[in-house]
Amino acid sequence: MSNRIIKQNLIQGPQGQIIGRQTEQIIDDGVTIRSETIQSATRCPSCHRPIHDITQWMGRCDCCGHALCNQCISICHACRRRICGRCRHSFVGQRLLQVCCSCLPKLYKRQGMMDKIMFSKEKFRRQQQLRQNALRRKALYLQSRRQGIKDRIALYRLTTPTRTGARNAQRRR
Numbered sequence: 132m133s134n135r136i137i138k139q140n141l142i143q144g145p146q147g148q149i150i151g152r153q154t155e156q157i158i159d160d161g162v163t164i165r166s167e168t169i170q171s172a173t174r175c176p177s178c179h180r181p182i183h184d185i186t187q188w189m190g191r192c193d194c195c196g197h198a199l200c201n202q203c204i205s206i207c208h209a210c211r212r213r214i215c216g217r218c219r220h221s222f223v224g225q226r227l228l229q230v231c232c233s234c235l236p237k238l239y240k241r242q243g244m245m246d247k248i249m250f251s252k253e254k255f256r257r258q259q260q261l262r263q264n265a266l267r268r269k270a271l272y273l274q275s276r277r278q279g280i281k282d283r284i285a286l287y288r289l290t291t292p293t294r295t296g297a298r299n300a301q302r303r304r
């Protein structure tokens with residue numbers, strides 16, 4: 132005759148729920164005592180990797196609430212919350228960031244605002260440049276006009292006899 136002793140170890144999730152069981156059978160058939168361990172497949176609901184030990188549970192995703200294991204836990208680079216693989220997003224800014232669902236739109240918004248500020252700064256700079264160019268052109272124009280008037284006065288003086296010169300000429304006649 133054989134005796135069977137069945138020992139069951141329960142594997143619990145982070146909230147204490149049973150997520151798997153390990154069954155150990157000790158079979159005593161009168162000749163030898165054997166031990167068999169059958170483990171029901173326990174997998175992380177987030178990454179589906181097998182879980183063998185309760186210490187592998189890392190709590191729940193701070194974003195969606197799914198259970199996390201030590202294989203799939205990530206930390207949001209922006210808010211430092213624990214996140215699962217589904218809630219992990221890549222954001223390419225000045226450097227590559229791993230962020231959660233709620234930080235991603237905030238980062239995009241901030242990037243958009245920064246782009247707008249950069250754009251308006253650039254626009255202002257261009258306008259300033261155009262204004263300066265216009266002023267420079269006007270100054271050059273005024274200078275050339277002034278020079279033209281001076282030249283005309285000089286020419287007038289050269290070609291027109293002075294009043295005293297004219298009087299002298301009359302007297303001489």
Ligand SMILES: [Zn+2]
Nearest residue numbers: 192195215218
């Ligand atoms: Zn999540």
Ligand SMILES: [Zn+2]
Nearest residue numbers: 175178200203
């Ligand atoms: Zn996992």
Ligand SMILES: [Zn+2]
Nearest residue numbers: 207210231234
């Ligand atoms: Zn975050």
Ligand SMILES: [Zn+2]
Nearest residue numbers: 194195218232
């Ligand atoms: Zn999420």
